[in-house]
Amino acid sequence: MAGNSLIPPAIMLAMLLLISPETHAGHDYRDALRKSILFFEGQRSGKLPPDQRLKWRRDSALRDGSSAGVDLTGGYYDAGDNVKFGFPMAFTTTMMSWSVIDFGKTMGPELENAVKAIKWGTDYLMKATQIPGVVFVQVGDAYSDHNCWERPEDMDTLRTVYKIDKDHPGSEVAGETAAALAAASIVFEKRDPIYSKMLLDRATRVFAFAQKYRGAYSDSLYQVVCPFYCDFNGYEDELLWGAAWLHKASKKRVYREFIVKNQVILRAGDTIHEFGWDNKHAGINVLISKMVLMGKADYFHSFKQNADEFICSLLPGISHPQVQYSQGGLLVKSGGSNMQHVTSLSFLLLTYSNYLSHANKVVACGEFIASPALLRQVAKRQVDYLLGDNPMKMSYMVGYGSRFPQMIHHRGSSVPSVVDHPGRIGCKDGSRYFLSNNPNPNLLIGAVVGGPNITDDFPDSRPYFQLTEPTTYINAPLLGLLGYFSAHS
Numbered sequence: 001m002a003g004n005s006l007i008p009p010a011i012m013l014a015m016l017l018l019i020s021p022e023t024h025a026g027h028d029y030r031d032a033l034r035k036s037i038l039f040f041e042g043q044r045s046g047k048l049p050p051d052q053r054l055k056w057r058r059d060s061a062l063r064d065g066s067s068a069g070v071d072l073t074g075g076y077y078d079a080g081d082n083v084k085f086g087f088p089m090a091f092t093t094t095m096m097s098w099s100v101i102d103f104g105k106t107m108g109p110e111l112e113n114a115v116k117a118i119k120w121g122t123d124y125l126m127k128a129t130q131i132p133g134v135v136f137v138q139v140g141d142a143y144s145d146h147n148c149w150e151r152p153e154d155m156d157t158l159r160t161v162y163k164i165d166k167d168h169p170g171s172e173v174a175g176e177t178a179a180a181l182a183a184a185s186i187v188f189e190k191r192d193p194i195y196s197k198m199l200l201d202r203a204t205r206v207f208a209f210a211q212k213y214r215g216a217y218s219d220s221l222y223q224v225v226c227p228f229y230c231d232f233n234g235y236e237d238e239l240l241w242g243a244a245w246l247h248k249a250s251k252k253r254v255y256r257e258f259i260v261k262n263q264v265i266l267r268a269g270d271t272i273h274e275f276g277w278d279n280k281h282a283g284i285n286v287l288i289s290k291m292v293l294m295g296k297a298d299y300f301h302s303f304k305q306n307a308d309e310f311i312c313s314l315l316p317g318i319s320h321p322q323v324q325y326s327q328g329g330l331l332v333k334s335g336g337s338n339m340q341h342v343t344s345l346s347f348l349l350l351t352y353s354n355y356l357s358h359a360n361k362v363v364a365c366g367e368f369i370a371s372p373a374l375l376r377q378v379a380k381r382q383v384d385y386l387l388g389d390n391p392m393k394m395s396y397m398v399g400y401g402s403r404f405p406q407m408i409h410h411r412g413s414s415v416p417s418v419v420d421h422p423g424r425i426g427c428k429d430g431s432r433y434f435l436s437n438n439p440n441p442n443l444l445i446g447a448v449v450g451g452p453n454i455t456d457d458f459p460d461s462r463p464y465f466q467l468t469e470p471t472t473y474i475n476a477p478l479l480g481l482l483g484y485f486s487a488h489s
Contacts, residue, residue, distance in 0.1 A: 027387045029486035032400050033110050036478050039398075039446030040117040042412065043472055045084060045152065046074035046124075056417035056442045060152035061159065064139045068161040070131070072139050075124030078229075079471040080410035082152045083140035086128060087217075087229045090176040091277040092472040093121035094245070095347070097183035098287075099480030102351055104187075106487035107479075114479055115187060122184045122199060125177055129206050137173045137217060138162040142228050149430035151415045156427065162224050166209075170217025172231045174210035175238030176280075178203045182245040200249055207242045211258075214239075233279040236266040241280040244287050259288070260299055272306040273313050273322040275344050277473050282310045286348045286355075293359035311352055312365035314345060315378060328391040328456040331382055336466030337450035339396060340474045342386060346379040347477035350484055353379070376488075383481050386448065391456040398470070399445035406439035409462045409469035413444040434462055448474045 041054040045061045064084070065072025076092065078085045096118045104111050128136040141158035148157055164170030181203035188196035218231040225231075240259060247255035263269075268284070275282035285307035291297035292304040313320040314331070323345075324332045333341040353375035356362065363370040381389075388395040388403070395401035398408060407414070415425055415433045420441065447470035452458045462468060 026489065027384060027485075029383075029482050029489055030108065030110070032387060032397060033107065033479065033482035033486050034113075035397060035399050035446035036448070036475050036482055037110055037113045037117055037446065039444060039448075039470070039475050040076065040120065040472065042444045042447065043076045043078075044074075044120060045077055045082075054445065056419055057412065058153045058418045060155060061139070064159055065127070065136070065161055067159065068136070068163070070127070070136065070161075072124075072127055072136055072161060074120065074127065075139075076121060076472050077152065077412075078473075080408070080413075080465070080469045081142070081145050082150075082155050082157070082411060083142050083145050083228075084124075084138065085142075085225075085229050086125075086135070086137035087173045087176060087225070087231070088277040088471070088473050089121060090125060090173065090180040092476045093118060093125060093180035094176065094183050095344070095473065095476035096121065096479055097180065097187050098351075099347070099477060099483065100187050101183065102354065103480040103483040107483040108486070110483070114483075115191065118184055118187055122181060125180055126198070126202060129177060129181075129202055132205065133209055134163050134165045135170065135174050135177060135206065135209070136161055136163045137170060137221070138224060142224070148427035149411055149415070149434045150425060150427055151412045151417070151430070153412075153418050154424050154426070162221055164217050164220060166213045168217075168220035169213040169215030170220060171210045171214050171235035172238040173217050174206055175235065175242035178207035178210060178242040179238070179245040179280075181206065182242070182249040185249050200246075203242075203246060203249070207246055210235075210242060211239055229277065231278060233271065233274070234267070237271075237280040237284065240266050240268055240284050244284055248287070256297075256299075263302070268303065269306060272310050273320075275348060276340055282307070282345070282348055285310060286352050289352070290355045293355050293361060295359075307352060308363050308365075311349065311363050311370065311375065314349060315365060315368075315370060315374075318365055318368065324454060326452070326454050326456045328385065329381055330385050330390065330452065330454075330456060332454045337469065337471060337474070338453050339386065339448055339451040340471060342382050342451070343448070343474055343477045343481065346382040347480055349375045349379040350481055379481065380485060380489075383478075383485060386451070386478075390452075392452070392458050394458060396449050396451045396458075398447040398449075399443055405449050405458075405460050405468060407437075407460050407462050407468065408440060408444065408447060408449055409465040410440070410444055410447070413440040413442045413447075414462060415441075417442050444470065446475065448478065450474070 144157040181199045185196045185199035243255045243258045285303045288303040289307040353372040357372040395404040
């Protein structure tokens, strides 16, 4: 503490942000944006459309939902396996939508592809909520799936369907699904008004179910969803998150009143430094703060205070137990798949910086003043690290740059494609490809892996799944970041 006190925070920030030994002449953010969206085509489940661009993929899981008498084909595989987990898929869809809402105007020709990626998610979520009072939250038995290493086109593992209802509640997954549908309704408001209304009406119904029958799906479906997408943080934040997006989409007073009335009982002030598929608190605060900064909602002032505190906690040089920075400048939080934190938190930094700019405001972090330009600079530093400005001199996005991960933890990418190997490759037959030291035969272009941690080291090896596995929710907020920097670099 005594040693650091000699260095003012502003100097520390400059050192970490500007005087990095890993400098780069400049990144092609537009190319990275194109690839980050293309990744979602590699994660598609169901019957692929004629305009599918990632050609090594084929149709898969065409009978999903049949065991329950419903059509649950489509949607996304969340990561390197072949299970469809509703909770992270809904969060992914929410974040892709927020990216387009706030940064779509800077995406240029890639905006159309981003909107298609959102619709692939919402079409599935509409199927998953087709029965009133029921949300289908998972297709596939994770234990059965994880026991095999096979491409989705050959999948013969259990495709068990799991649901929540009034007797088996799941307010977190229902609340997130409502948020996703409401956010997407804004994306389609002018593009397809009829579809937009369908999304918003469904979001309204699903949210009403989430809050009427309160409970965690981690309790009612514990044996199924834990430890994979177990809700460690509780369902309360998803109710606030869903209400915030419904308020933004519908402008209805009932959702504003729900937030104001329930902010204490739903613990709005808790864990305000977290944001991801499990914990929505920082996102709630940033989203709601826009109205406060515009001078339209003083009754939400506590959310802006929380957002300011969160933003200050992310700034390098300002000591905070929630966040560390590696020697190479990477934002690091505890737990696996660190890039999910890098992209989600950087997205909030950039989003909040824009809200501050439009309101001509700054954030006071003790004696230090953080300008919108500084927040953008911190976010950009993280994106640049991800794209190759790091001690490994490696891009953590597959297919971007001259050096990127070759052996990612991903079944479809690592097993020969149906194009090259038409014969079936069974459950255990794929193990030799998992254990192989050869690069994956199929490039999952745009996939961002979990990436390094505090040491900045990265072993490019499939068994290190926390470091080498890509996920949809790593990429989703990256769409907004890359859209913005492609137009402002």
